Amino acid sequence: MKQGRSLRAYAIGYLVFLYAPILLLPVFAFNDSKIIAFPLSGFTTNWFSEMWSDAQVWIALKNSLTIAASASILATTFGIFAARASQRYRFPGKGAAMGLIMLPLVLPEMIVAMSLLVVLLAVGVPLSIFTVILGHVLICTPFAVAILTSAFQSLDRSLEEAAYDLGETPVSTFRLIILPLVMPGIISSLLICFTISLDEFIIAYFLAGADTVLSAYIYSQFRFPARVPAMLALGTILVLVSICLLTVAEYFRRRGIAKTGGKDTGGFL
Amino acid sequence: MSDAKTMIEFRDVHKYYGDYHALRGISASIRAGEFFSLLGPSGCGKTTLLRTIAGFEGIDKGAVLLDGKDMADVPANKRPTNMVFQSYAIFPHLSVEENVGFGLRRDPRSKTEKAAAVAEALEMVGLKGFGKRAAHALSGGQRQRVALARALILKPKVLLLDEPLSALDKKMREQMQVELIKLQRQVGITFVLVTHDQEEALVMSDRIAVMFEGEIAQLADPETLYRRPNSKKVADFIGTMNFIPCQVLSESGGQIEVDAKGLGRVALSPDQCPPGNGDTAMVGLRPETLTLLYPGQTTAERTVEGLVDEVIYFGDMTYYDVYLGGTDVEVRLSMRNVPGRPILEVGSKVDVAWSPSALVLFR
Numbered sequence: 001m002k003q004g005r006s007l008r009a010y011a012i013g014y015l016v017f018l019y020a021p022i023l024l025l026p027v028f029a030f031n032d033s034k035i036i037a038f039p040l041s042g043f044t045t046n047w048f049s050e051m052w053s054d055a056q057v058w059i060a061l062k063n064s065l066t067i068a069a070s071a072s073i074l075a076t077t078f079g080i081f082a083a084r085a086s087q088r089y090r091f092p093g094k095g096a097a098m099g100l101i102m103l104p105l106v107l108p109e110m111i112v113a114m115s116l117l118v119v120l121l122a123v124g125v126p127l128s129i130f131t132v133i134l135g136h137v138l139i140c141t142p143f144a145v146a147i148l149t150s151a152f153q154s155l156d157r158s159l160e161e162a163a164y165d166l167g168e169t170p171v172s173t174f175r176l177i178i179l180p181l182v183m184p185g186i187i188s189s190l191l192i193c194f195t196i197s198l199d200e201f202i203i204a205y206f207l208a209g210a211d212t213v214l215s216a217y218i219y220s221q222f223r224f225p226a227r228v229p230a231m232l233a234l235g236t237i238l239v240l241v242s243i244c245l246l247t248v249a250e251y252f253r254r255r256g257i258a259k260t261g262g263k264d265t266g267g268f269l
Numbered sequence: 270m271s272d273a274k275t276m277i278e279f280r281d282v283h284k285y286y287g288d289y290h291a292l293r294g295i296s297a298s299i300r301a302g303e304f305f306s307l308l309g310p311s312g313c314g315k316t317t318l319l320r321t322i323a324g325f326e327g328i329d330k331g332a333v334l335l336d337g338k339d340m341a342d343v344p345a346n347k348r349p350t351n352m353v354f355q356s357y358a359i360f361p362h363l364s365v366e367e368n369v370g371f372g373l374r375r376d377p378r379s380k381t382e383k384a385a386a387v388a389e390a391l392e393m394v395g396l397k398g399f400g401k402r403a404a405h406a407l408s409g410g411q412r413q414r415v416a417l418a419r420a421l422i423l424k425p426k427v428l429l430l431d432e433p434l435s436a437l438d439k440k441m442r443e444q445m446q447v448e449l450i451k452l453q454r455q456v457g458i459t460f461v462l463v464t465h466d467q468e469e470a471l472v473m474s475d476r477i478a479v480m481f482e483g484e485i486a487q488l489a490d491p492e493t494l495y496r497r498p499n500s501k502k503v504a505d506f507i508g509t510m511n512f513i514p515c516q517v518l519s520e521s522g523g524q525i526e527v528d529a530k531g532l533g534r535v536a537l538s539p540d541q542c543p544p545g546n547g548d549t550a551m552v553g554l555r556p557e558t559l560t561l562l563y564p565g566q567t568t569a570e571r572t573v574e575g576l577v578d579e580v581i582y583f584g585d586m587t588y589y590d591v592y593l594g595g596t597d598v599e600v601r602l603s604m605r606n607v608p609g610r611p612i613l614e615v616g617s618k619v620d621v622a623w624s625p626s627a628l629v630l631f632r
Contacts, residue, residue, distance in 0.1 A: 161325055162358035164345045166372035166423065180362050 025239060029232040036228060047233040063129050064198055064214035071136035072193035079144025079189055087152040105142040112138060113206040127209025135203035140193040151185025184253050191249045276301040276336060276427060276459045277322060283330035284317055291317050293483040304453050306462045306470040309480035319429050319463045324348045336426055351420035352429040357412045359404045366400035368415055372423045390418040410441050421456060430462045446472050467507045479503050499543035501631040504553050511600040512551045527630060531593030532573060535625045542630045550632040558627035559602035562620040570622040577617045587612055591621060
């Protein structure tokens with residue numbers, strides 16, 4: 001009983017530590033003061049309009065969304081191929097190939113960013129959002145493979161054989177049976193990769209060149225105290241968008257499970 | 270049946286998984302319209318053999334012919350076979366009718382005609398009106414029926430069944446066995462069933478191939494298989510068999526005389542003596558071919574004295590373990606529990622009647 005109480009206190013403390021700072025974001029975004037400190041001085045929406053009229057924010061946001069969308073789609077596509085191949089086929093060097101694909105998961109991002117920068121400069125590729133996409137595909141693919149492997153794993157092999165047996169080709173079997181059944185995994189992979197790419201800093205900072213991306217832009221603005229409240233307003237919007245995105249993804253995941261009669265095991269999110 | 274044409278022919282089929290020799294020279298033919306079973310313990314190659322018919326497994330040597338045509342270069346989706354999978358493989362994201370009609374996607378018929386075909390197939394398997402249901406909401410027996418309808422709607426030349434009843438409970442299984450037999454007679458399609466359940470194979474099949482370690486040990490109709498197994502292994506796998514050590518006394522013109530421990534001298538006809546394979550000589554006797562004689566009963570068969578060692582009551586039957594003729598040879602025999610037959614007690618002295626024609630010699 002006593003142990004239960006202390007564990008509960010620990011869990012509450014842990015959650016407060018994790019989420020309380022995020023709650024401060026909207027608090028100071030609506031606070032009528034340039035100084036981020038209590039006591040609060042009054043309510044304002046000025047910071048939102050300041051942020052809204054900042055042309056640089058919109059450019060950075062557009063770049064970041066382009067990067068996140070491209071990286072998540074590419075990484076998920078590669079992930080589908082890799083996960084399918086590792087689940088279904090045996091080939092020489094499979095272990096090594098899968099290991100190398102998964103390596104960026106544990107490799108310090110700094111090393112990835114530095115080595116990519118060196119290589120790109122040596123080859124003479126100009127730095128832009130395109131090079132950031134390259135880097136992000138590299139770090140997102142392991143996540144996509146991990147998520148999709150479990151999706152392909154839960155697929156009964158005989159479903160595929162049944163479709164063949166009923167006259168379908170390998171391609172139409174993939175489209176009619178496999179794809180719909182791993183769709184929750186694909187959506188979840190797209191979402192995770194999108195999120196990883198969107199808030200990634202090191203690679204974006206190293207490889208963007210003259211282009212601005214959101215994470216690097218926000219960081220750069222924190223050097224000017226007067227700009228901080230507007231960035232908190234931007235952060236507040238990002239939190240809201242994330243919550244909406246996760247809710248939608250979770251809705252689709254649960255619907256997918258209900259539709260196929262599976263048991264909900266909590267999922268990735 | 271015997272003049273029916275051959276539907277499936279295996280010609281010296283070999284299959285390797287790496288170093289493992291999974292199929293070791295299978296040669297057999299399955300007739301058109303036959304209910305054929307591949308029976309054996311797990312790992313004997315029966316499922317592999319079935320999958321070579323469907324085209325899911327390639328073979329390393331030999332040939333598989335379907336309706337006279339070599340299937341070597343025909344992929345699974347072009348073969349005139351359909352399969353009912355052990356897991357049923359019902360597409361979980363489709364409705365019952367979408368599942369059943371799945372194979373008609375490339376059929377040139379109109380939508381209405383296809384819908385009628387689906388409805389007909391569902392009615393055939395007793396699922397009329399279930400079309401709109403979600404496939405995952407069905408019970409095991411219903412999934413089984415959907416899988417059957419889905420495979421039969423394409424009117425294949427051969428229906429392949431991979432342990433289709435193993436996931437059902439006993440009652441349901443027995444019911445589905447009868448339904449499958451009726452269905453097979455109704456559609457007249459060649460059925461090839463894989464099972465490890467000898468009772469299921471005996472109940473359902475016209476002919477059975479018993480497989481051990483990648484080879485067919487015996488291919489025969491159920492009665493021959495049961496009454497005249499060609500080896501100790503087959504005899505042991507199918508039903509219960511008492512094995513009694515014996516000595517071969519003489520062999521002339523097919524007639525073999527043996528001295529079986531506890532039973533005495535017996536003359537056996539050639540059909541009771543399958544070719545030997547180097548085992549210690551034994552005679553086999555099924556439990557139901559031995560009969561306990563109750564006081565006052567007489568018999569034309571030979572008798573031997575026995576001592577009841579164990580009584581196992583089964584409701585409709587009682588099994589007795591009996592020592593024969595004062596020896597240490599113990600046999601199991603079964604008696605139906607009909608009125609006027611009291612259950613005997615352990616230690617009773619009894620007379621056991623048996624018939625020489627029920628014996629099979631293994632050596």
